[in-house]
Each structure stands twice: as structure tokens, then as C-alpha cells.
Amino acid sequence: MNVDPTTGLTLQAAPSWAPDFLTTPFLGGIALADIIAIVVILLFVLNFVMMEIWLERKVAGHVQLRRGPLHVGPHGAMQSPADVVKLLTKEQLIPSAADQVVFPIAPYLVFIPVFLTFLVIPWGPLVLFGNLVLRPFDLGLVYMVAIPAVQGVGLVMAGWSSGNKYSLLGSARVVAQLISYELPIVVALLGVAMMAGSLSLTTIVESQMTRGWNVFMQPLGFVIFFLATMSEMSRTPFDIAIAESEIVGGPFIEYSGMRWGMFYLAEFAAVCLNSALTATLYLGGWEPFPGSRALGLGWLGDYFGVLFFLGKVLFLVVIIQWARFLLPRLRIDQLMDFAWKLLLPVGFVNFILTAVLQIFGFAWFAVGLGVTLAGLATLLTVYRIRRQVSAPLAPAVA
């Protein structure tokens, strides 16, 4: 890897077989290979998101005694492209009560940050394609927290500019939700950063290969991160911002056509993004299974790492979708309580435990064990307290 002398950031490590004209930086450090990679990854992400929308409808169908899309393409696989074409041809209405400038640009502010964040994800190992990440710069962890937060601005703009009371309520909920759930995410990530000793996503993956996956070393952090990102994406059971049975879609209520489609593309892209981040930070990135190198199977990850990574992403995506179709929605005060009274304190417990165990120099195994036990104990206690509060479930019979 070569380092930029002025910024001190690591630049992309190009594969050895790449010709020079591809890797020579010409525009503020950007090489032709970078541009190609950006285009390829964005196209890939867009297609992945389309596939994910189809998958969600299939999962929904099978959970709900239905079949989901069936008729466009084999098993309805072309349903998402068909929907996009339909949305593109639809009229885009701007209500007369809406702000004529802010209303049309809000969807882009929701859509773009999600796609920008994909740029730091390490998709695969160094061996074949160089580091399959566009900018493996050392602040990847900070970047991935900071950029998606811009989404909130877009949603507030959408909700406020619509000139509709329901969408205003929705955007008020978005603000409250985003601010509350940024904190547990950051606190959970502190543990990850401490374990790896780095803020670079590539280094975090590499360190998990030698030491064991973070999901075992940081189980509490994993749960907090997973739940908090689900809330950030406004997915069920945290979907109070769009809550169809209460505020009828919240900020999206006045949108139509592709502008409306942008919000949904952004939502599904966020699901994909956060699954990718969870896989990177906690599930060992592109490593096929824990300890593959120790077993002499490191080549599996080295050559087919991208596939394993996508497999993990898909697994997490299905879990998020599954939750959507099984759970009711939390109320706004319960949502806030969950973030401030449960996730954040538990996150600090996780943070302090990780720090203490690391300073006192236990073996890595002990770190994992201690954090795991503490996590289980905390969760069990919370669960039992909540159960005790609930009374028996059967009705009396007169």
C-alpha cells in the first residue's frame, strides 16, 4: 500500500497486473481505475438493491401464506425493473402547498448518502483485484457513521416541505429517531475500534481473521449495532417515521412517481448497506468461516472472498426482512426508551468491559468470554424484569 504524503491516508493498493495508465493518479489523486471501480460498484449496488426488493416481496409472500411476485420473469424476478419503469413513466406531482424548491430535491439528499457510503466497504481481499474497496482510507469507520446521517436532513426536508401535517409529524419523528440511535451505534463501534486498534474497515476485517470474529468477541456490540442500524433505516419494528397505520407514510405521503421511488430505493439500499457494514465489522468480512486461516483454508477467502461476503450480506438482509413481517411497531416513547435506557447503557457496559479487559491484558479468549457472559447476563436480567412486569396471559373464565 502506498501512502499519500500530504494527507497521510492510505491510497488504493492496485493489483500487480494492472497496467500503469489505469493506476496513475491524474486528478487530485484519482486514477482511471478508481472511476471504473466507482461505476462498477454503483451499478452492482443498484442491481443488488433491485434483487433485494424482489427478495423482500418473496419473503413477505412466503411468511404471509402468499407467493409474492410470480408473473414478470421466472418467479417474478423481473418485477422490480418493471416497477421502476412504471415509476419512471408516472407523473411527478408537486402539491401547491409544498415548497417548490425543497420538495423536489429532498429525495436526492436521501438517496445519495447511502450510495456514497458503499464506497468504503471492503468487498474482498487483496489477492485478485487489489483491495476491492475504493478508498480504504483510515477513517472508514467515521465516514460510515457520518455520511448516512445526511439522510436525516433529506427526510426532514421532504417532510417539512410537503405542506402536510402527517409528513411534518413524520419528519419530527425522523429527527428524534436518528439523533437517538446515532449514539448507541457510535458507542458500539468504539468497542470494534478498540479491538482492531484502527478505524480502517480493511484493518478491522484483517484483525478479525487473526483474532476471531467480532460477533463472538463483541456480542453485545453486535446486537446493539444491528438493532440501532435497523432503527436508523426506519425498518419494522422501528418504522415509526413512515408508520402507515398512524401517519400514512410520513415524509413520503405527498411524493409520487420516481421521486417516491427514490425514497424506497434509498431505504432498500440502506438495508443492503447496513447488512454489508454489519458483515464487515462483526462477521469477519470476506472470511468464509472463523479460523479459516488456522485450518489452512485461507485461500478460500482469498480467491472467493467476495462471494462469502455477499452471502453474509444476503443472510443479514433476509433476517431484517423476516423481522419486518413478524413484528408490530414500537411507539415513539418506547423507541426512545429503548435507545436511551437500554441500548446506550448496555453499549457503555460493553465499551468499559472491552477497555478494562484489554488494558489488563487477558488473553483474547478471556475478552470474548467475559463480554459474552456479561452480555448474556444483562439481556437475561432485562428480559426477566420485563416478564415479571407482565401479568399472566390467559383470560379468566366466568
Added chain:
Amino acid sequence: MAVANPPHDLVDAPPGEAIERNLETVEMTVNMGPQHPSTHGVFRMVLTLEGERVRNVQSHIGYLHRGAEKLGESGDLEGYRKAMITLDRTDYLSTFLNEHAYILAVEKLANIAVPERAEYIRIILGELTRISSHCMFYGAFGADSGATTPFMYAFALREDIQSLFEAVGGARMFPNYYRAGGLREDVPRDFADRVRQIIETCKRSFDEFDALISGNEIFLSRTRGLGVIGQERAIDLGLSGPMLRATGLPYDVRKMEPYSIYDRFDFDVPIGTRGDCYDRYLLRQEELRQSLRIVEQAVRDLPGGPTIGNAPKALRPPKGEAYVRIENARGDFGVYLVSDGKSSAPYRVKYRSPCFCNLQSLNDMAIGAYIADAVVALGSVDIVLGEVDR
């Protein structure tokens, strides 16, 4: 005090105070319905909100008013059957149950006897209607609290029951099947077998219903302790059905004043302990099972024989009045009929509908709660707007 000259006022005010004065929270009025997805049809409530809190609820009903009672009085050709046609379209989820009430009133007015077989079939169809209606509640209540899947499970079971209704009465929603002195025609030959099949399906489905959301932590936290109505208050408001029984009062017309042949069946009346939304939900879950018990017994004892007595097609009951009440899926449903002794149509038709009374508890439940709670509380009433507006 009104700010006469805002800039000057701001300059004069001590630091901090000026900002506070401008940061007053303002109440917002939101119109929910009649096109809102969770107002169960065309109910409209105007919510006064302070942030997320509901400070006042103003209900508006009548969007579906069709004059069902008045129309029922004008049946010159159809006679006493016409009111039943419009009655079906009021509470479109309790059709067989309400037809039962109406036909009992007609039979009481004209003093007509009913064959055994017709009585049993009426019980079976009525209790299946209750199951079908409670399925609808289950699905809609799940959707109100944010879970989309219960709706699909509830409708899968409802589909079986509606198909049976179609086979029996020729229509899925509005059967118009009961006649004074019995039934319009006998049930299909495979009726008993199909009912037994449905009983098996129901048993499986009810367990699935429970597994889906009954013990769900989020569902519990959303519904428990919400919309509590005390027993006294419930009686004052005139609540009935699950809304009343959830407060702990075992009041069920089927037990209190057994009509038809309900005294022959063995079933329990579930009651709640806290009177909150969760109790109402749980109670209806238990009622599903109790209704099934009645259906099981009725189909076991189903006798043969005629399904209609020898009542005249065109009724001309003697001068008088009759009031009959039954327990329908939503509560105490009453039918009041007056005959003038001359015409072949009722002189006066009046329904005592449970939803209309139950809906009055909305303000008690929603004021002071969150918007999301108001939606769930409204869902727990299990209203059918056709019946509220009539």
C-alpha cells in the same frame, strides 16, 4: 399578551426570556379520516395534538348513513324480508348473527315456531360468523399495531368460512338466508362435513394466531395498560360485548337471556381483568375457541327434518311490538319491531347497535395517549362503520 412590536420587545427582554417566549408549543389539529387507512372504513376523528400527545378527539360519523332502518319499513312487496336485506348491509361482518336477531323478532311478533334443524343450522352459521368477524378484528388489530402478517393469516381462515357461507346462502357477504319459521332452503348435503373440516382448520389457525402476536413483547407493550375503561364507566357508557366483558363483567346475552337454543350448549364466557386493549384482544381470542366449542356441539347434534315450518310467505302479524336482543360479534344487538296489524311490512324498525355505543368510549381511551395509541384503541373497539352510521 400579544406582541405589539416584536423587534422592540425582543431587545427589551432579558436574555433568554425572549427566546423562551417565542418557543411556545402550539397545538396542532389533524384530520384523521375518513380516508385514513386505520379508521376502519369511513370514520373520521379530528385530533388535537400537542406534539405526539392527543389532547382532544372530535368524532364525526355518518359518512355511510343509508337509512337502513327506514328503508326496512317500506317493503311493500318484500314485506318483512326487506329489512333483513338492509340489515345485512349495516354490520357486514355479523350478517348471520344479525339476521338471527331480526328473524327472532319477526317470529316473536307473528308467533311462529321453528323446526329443530333450522335452529341448529342458525346456531352453527351464527357462531361461524362470530369466528369470521373476530378473525377480521385480529387482522385489523394487528395492522393497527404495525404488524402486517396477522391480516393474511386471518383472511386465510375467513376465506374458508366465507366459502361455506357462499355454498349455504349463495352469497359471501350478504346471505339473506333466514326466513320467518326457518331457512330459505336446506343447507348443501356436505354441510356437516365441511363444518367439521373448518373446525379442524380453525384449531390449527387459532394456535397460529396466538403464536404470531399474542405473547409478542412489542405487542404487549403497545396494548397492555392502554385504553383502560373501568367497569362502572363501561356500564355508564352502555358498552357491551368484548368491550364490557374485558372490564371483568361476565355479561353475555347468550348466557343471561338464552335465546334460540343456546341453553343446550356448553360454553364459557371469558372475562378480562384489567379492561385494557390487550384484554379485549385476548378475550376475543378466547371467544374464538368458545364459539368453536358451540359449533362442534351443534354439528354433532344436528338433527334431520325440515328446515322451514308452514309460515305464510307474506306475513301480516297482529298489532303489537317485539324486542329481541342477541349477542353478536361486537356486543348486545337489539331489534325492535312494531306491527300495525294492517300492512305486510313492519311499521317501525329500530336497531340497538353495539358498535355505536362502544365507539363512545373512544374519547376515554384516546385523550392523553399518543397518536399511535389512539389508532390501537380505536382498533380495539372493533367497529364496523356500516353499523355505526346505519
